[in-house]
Amino acid sequence: MSTTLRFTKGHGTGNDFVLFSDPDGVINLTPDQIAAIADRHFGVGGDGVIRAVRSRHIADGAAALAEDDSAEWFMDYHNADGSVAEMCGNGIRVFARYLFENGLAELADGDTMAIGTRGGVRDLQRNLTGFQVDLGRWRLAGGEPLVRARNLKVGRPGLGIDVGNPHVVVALASDEELDTADLSYIPHLDPEPADGANVEFVVPADPMVKNGVGYIRMRVHERGSGETLSCGTGAAAAALAVRHWAGAGAPNQWSVQVPGGTVGVRMFPTEDGEHVSLSGPAELVFEGDLSV
Numbered sequence: 550m551s552t553t554l555r556f557t558k559g560h561g562t563g564n565d566f567v568l569f570s571d572p573d574g575v576i577n578l579t580p581d582q583i584a585a586i587a588d589r590h591f592g593v594g595g596d597g598v599i600r601a602v603r604s605r606h607i608a609d610g611a612a613a614l615a616e617d618d619s620a621e622w623f624m625d626y627h628n629a630d631g632s633v634a635e636m637c638g639n640g641i642r643v644f645a646r647y648l649f650e651n652g653l654a655e656l657a658d659g660d661t662m663a664i665g666t667r668g669g670v671r672d673l674q675r676n677l678t679g680f681q682v683d684l685g686r687w688r689l690a691g692g693e694p695l696v697r698a699r700n701l702k703v704g705r706p707g708l709g710i711d712v713g714n715p716h717v718v719v720a721l722a723s724d725e726e727l728d729t730a731d732l733s734y735i736p737h738l739d740p741e742p743a744d745g746a747n748v749e750f751v752v753p754a755d756p757m758v759k760n761g762v763g764y765i766r767m768r769v770h771e772r773g774s775g776e777t778l779s780c781g782t783g784a785a786a787a788a789l790a791v792r793h794w795a796g797a798g799a800p801n802q803w804s805v806q807v808p809g810g811t812v813g814v815r816m817f818p819t820e821d822g823e824h825v826s827l828s829g830p831a832e833l834v835f836e837g838d839l840s841v
């Protein structure tokens with residue numbers, strides 16, 4: 550028997566999502582159903598599908614509530630192929646706007662909202678461009694795999710970075726190389742990380758640093774979704790990698806230009822080590838009903 554699902558389509562710099570709410574955790578879609586919703590020809594279409602569920606009604610929410618008992622809502626994130634992901638930096642801003650616009654949560658200017666994810670609890674605030682999310686403590690992880698994309702003539706060394714989900718960042722030599730890279734195939738990583746990775750290709754602007762802010766361009770091939778117009782956690786990983794390569798004196802504030810727009814990344818010290826935050830727009834574009 551099919552049921553009707555009310556959904557909202559949203560995006561953050563063109564990274565687009567199908568969102569629906571299931572406060573009591575009673576709608577358990579299969580990976581095939583999620584992939585069908587995300588299908589751009591036969592479904593609504595999106596880079597990911599996001600279920601808004603109360604943390605106390607989803608198994609993974611227990612860890613979120615143990616970390617922060619104010620994390621009432623959990624972002625149950627799935628990639629377009631139906632696979633589960635730990636975190637989504639653009640998705641969580643759109644998720645916050647969705648909760649807010651639908652009266653499911655309140656967020657006054659200056660307030661912080663805690664949201665549960667499989668990558669840990671994330672704190673969000675509203676700002677002038679949309680929302681800012683503290684992605685938490687980042688770490689180098691996954692080593693330096695050799696990355697081969699379809700039309701790059703030689704493999705390039707990547708840098709593994711974990712910001713709640715796994716990334717490998719690769720520097721390309723020029724804007725032309727970035728613009729012409731064929732990301733329609735999954736980049737080959739050697740060694741291949743056990744859980745796969747999102748792969749970011751970056752080029753610094755010339756000059757890279759202006760008025761204490763670093764500027765880079767990025768394209769991404771997302772695990773489970775293919776090439777997307779933006780990836781928030783990927784932008785954070787890309788800025789962290791470029792700062793790492795640039796060495797001492799590199800800025801802690803970055804502007805990352807992606808095919809779908811621009812997001813901001815900031816690194817800042819906290820009591821439990823350095824955190825990285827992401828800011829950018831979060832738009833809701835239409836609603837509809839679909840049968841699942």
Ligand SMILES: N[C@@H](CCC[C@H](N)C(=O)O)C(=O)O
Binds near residue numbers: 633635639714715747
């Ligand atoms: N687009 C997201 C990341 C979504 C999850 C990713 N594909 C993964 O599998 O880790 C973002 O904005 O961060």
